[in-house]
Amino acid sequence: MIKLSMIKKSYGSKEVLKGVSLEVRKRELLCLVGPNGAGKTTILNVIAGLCRPDEGTVFINDVLMDGMNGNHSVHVYPSDRKIGYVFQDYALFPHMTVSQNIAYGMKARHVPRNDAAERTRKLLDLLGLLDHSEHYPHQLSGGQKQKTALARALAVEPEILLLDEPLSALDPRARESIRVELKRILGTLEVTSIYVTHDVAEAYDVSDRIAVMGPGRIEQTGSREEVFSKPRPYVAQFLGDGLQWKRSHLNGNHEIYS
Amino acid sequence: MGQYASDGYSGNLKSNRRSNSFIGRRTSDLLIWVPSVLFLLFIGIPLIAVFYNLDATKIAVELRNPEIISALDLGLVTSLLATFVSFIFGVPTAYLLATRKFIGKPVFDAILDVPIVLPPAVAGLALLLAFAPRGLLGPELRQIGIILPGSTLAVVLSQFFVASPFILRSSKAAFESLDKKIIDSARLLNPSRLGVFFTITLPLAANGVLAGLVMTWARAMGEFGATLMFAGNLPGVTQTMPLAIYMLMAEDPLASNVLSAILVITSFSILIIFRLLGRGKSVQYYDQA
Numbered sequence: 001m002i003k004l005s006m007i008k009k010s011y012g013s014k015e016v017l018k019g020v021s022l023e024v025r026k027r028e029l030l031c032l033v034g035p036n037g038a039g040k041t042t043i044l045n046v047i048a049g050l051c052r053p054d055e056g057t058v059f060i061n062d063v064l065m066d067g068m069n070g071n072h073s074v075h076v077y078p079s080d081r082k083i084g085y086v087f088q089d090y091a092l093f094p095h096m097t098v099s100q101n102i103a104y105g106m107k108a109r110h111v112p113r114n115d116a117a118e119r120t121r122k123l124l125d126l127l128g129l130l131d132h133s134e135h136y137p138h139q140l141s142g143g144q145k146q147k148t149a150l151a152r153a154l155a156v157e158p159e160i161l162l163l164d165e166p167l168s169a170l171d172p173r174a175r176e177s178i179r180v181e182l183k184r185i186l187g188t189l190e191v192t193s194i195y196v197t198h199d200v201a202e203a204y205d206v207s208d209r210i211a212v213m214g215p216g217r218i219e220q221t222g223s224r225e226e227v228f229s230k231p232r233p234y235v236a237q238f239l240g241d242g243l244q245w246k247r248s249h250l251n252g253n254h255e256i257y258s
Numbered sequence: 259m260g261q262y263a264s265d266g267y268s269g270n271l272k273s274n275r276r277s278n279s280f281i282g283r284r285t286s287d288l289l290i291w292v293p294s295v296l297f298l299l300f301i302g303i304p305l306i307a308v309f310y311n312l313d314a315t316k317i318a319v320e321l322r323n324p325e326i327i328s329a330l331d332l333g334l335v336t337s338l339l340a341t342f343v344s345f346i347f348g349v350p351t352a353y354l355l356a357t358r359k360f361i362g363k364p365v366f367d368a369i370l371d372v373p374i375v376l377p378p379a380v381a382g383l384a385l386l387l388a389f390a391p392r393g394l395l396g397p398e399l400r401q402i403g404i405i406l407p408g409s410t411l412a413v414v415l416s417q418f419f420v421a422s423p424f425i426l427r428s429s430k431a432a433f434e435s436l437d438k439k440i441i442d443s444a445r446l447l448n449p450s451r452l453g454v455f456f457t458i459t460l461p462l463a464a465n466g467v468l469a470g471l472v473m474t475w476a477r478a479m480g481e482f483g484a485t486l487m488f489a490g491n492l493p494g495v496t497q498t499m500p501l502a503i504y505m506l507m508a509e510d511p512l513a514s515n516v517l518s519a520i521l522v523i524t525s526f527s528i529l530i531i532f533r534l535l536g537r538g539k540s541v542q543y544y545d546q547a
Contacts, residue, residue, distance in 0.1 A: 077445075077449070078442070078446045079445060079446055083446055084446075085442075085443065085446050089439070091437060091442065092440075093440060093458060095461050104447055104448070105446075105448065108447055108449065108453055108457070109447075109449060152443070152447070
């Protein structure tokens, strides 16, 4: 479970987050959707501890991660938050092979070597990367990099999974197949996830619940049916971009979205 | 190279000034080639001249000259020590400057850059005024039994003073150019900050750090002015290769010539290593770096 209360964050004079509150329930997949520059990635960075909020509190599984505890301010180090984070452009370690990338977190946490090797192999298998285990990131396709990033994040058995625009760096053809596969994999995981996207169709397809962001704040949160059938004014306008999608949706391709 | 110059640049000229494109190409070729070749000759001829009077037997004989051996010895030892010290101080400082914000950082940064533009003789005098027995910190140093001028330590310090900015600059640029998200992913996976530094940050910055090391070493080995002013010119104690070359010019020109040749070869080798390092980087991380 993730709980953000009144998170504010400014960079210089630019207020990126203007008091964001958000709750993600245990084991649900929440889609955070909104236009570029709304502050979606900053929210992920706050949750991950990579960015310290100016105000507000962050709880993960009822433990205070950021905020005031009595008189002293708390900021838990990223690796102590049990978070897996898949960055938009993957941020793989370029000097390590796929296997080494996946095993990195386990090695750093002194997981016994045999257990780490076994888990790495399982993840390679789950993500269809067995043939690429000894390749370096620059030898991989976009989809393979993405899967490597996901495997690396999952290797340390996170309680929270953060995915920042996981499909955006892929070419359109790869996007469709990876989306289906990603949905399958996320479905098998029992992990609380936030999936960030600016693509309404992707949000509708992937999520249990949706939070729609406007610049610096969350405009509406609810089940996807709620959000799509009773959008608030800003949300309705933003979802308008999805009309394009609805049309193609009605013309077929039902199975992908059902 | 020739192909590149004529195809690349005159191609542009041609499209802009179609009517006299032929003259344009000839003129532009001349404007490019004449200065380039003159430039190459001016730098290249002295480098060749160093070897003009030498042959293998002369070099072999001079290599047994004790003065040359001690200058070589001292030069290598001090320059390597200075490079090591530059590494120990330069890399953490580069990391600090690249990753942290603090009050006075621009001044901090600028001060460490000064030795690059400071005339070495001024650097030597400044070191004297600071650390010689009658200098600013002289009394304190004397109390703990350190008298720097005339000591080998002073040679190392002179070289460190003059050459350290190279590793600092190069490492700082390398740290700054790292993808912050890669470091962030490591911070999420690795509980140890030092671990992140040594497994991710430093390896990814390695080419820049190594390039800086090589430049620092080359500069340290060639250090003349500051060493002469601060450490002096005592054979076997403070007389490094450049000092020996200068001193031997009068009494034993051949020895001076051989030492110079050795320095030219060393510098040239360093440069080649430097180039190879640069190339390695572009191949290896081509996609993500």
